[in-house]
Amino acid sequence: MHSISPNINCQWTSPVGVTPYSAKGKPTILMCPPTYFKVEYAINPWMEEATPCDEDLAKRQWEQLYIAITEQAGADVELMEPVEGLPDLVFTANAALVHHDVAVIAHYKHPERRPEEPHCARWFEEHGFNVVTMPEHVFFEGAGDALIWQDRVFAGYKTRTDIASHSLLTAATDLPVLSLELINPRFYHVDVCLCPLADGHLIYSPDAFDEYGRAVIEANVPADKLIPVSAEEAARFACNAVNINDTVIFNQGSTQLTDDLKARGFQVIPVDLSEFLKSGGSSKCLTLRLG
């Protein structure tokens, strides 16, 4: 395992350069069964306001998502073993930022989620990744706050992830990072308000960013590829979407985004993820693209 520090000029070289996943030519997604999922503590506004979570219903909803990903969208799924006492491990998007064979492991702001870190690091080590960890004082919440679009990364900061992590992401992946301040506590990870899609498309919730953040997004993504999502649909986690080839899967009930995506040739699969919304997560949060 390697640790990166802002003061060390490090280079990441891999003898192979690809993992079995990026070499496979078929999308592979990491998920973690919701065996121990519950809303047990409150570290975001959704959890603070949550009505009681129906854990059996959550399990059935997760299975529907799993079926949509594997049988309908045709991706492979790797499963991480759930751990009792780690209810948020189900949100594998946070586990790491993955780029080819590099996995930059999350270092959580909230102590409640920190016990997930060694579990995730071990998973990536055992599956052939070069594992990179953040310094102790730098918080970084994986692909929840860092999304690869084309040849660059849109990365959120402030609510959970520290901006200091962004230059370390570049050191680890060689990708330039565009830093976006998250200004709305309900959109506390960038993956709940922005989502890269196939063919350079990008959906985003303009209200989740300040004027400067919106200008960064608009300066990078061509206008005909940029798809704004209404505040109402973003609050239903419409931006928290899983995209596999031309299929987009997200929480049910966002008809405007569904129409906008269909008009661009995507097919949309709605899934009811009500019980995960109570924890502040939806379809994309429950997945991590490995290759």
Ligand code: ARG
């Ligand atoms: N309850 C979890 C938390 O607050 C939800 C994480 C959602 N994950 C995500 N990638 N946005 O950390």
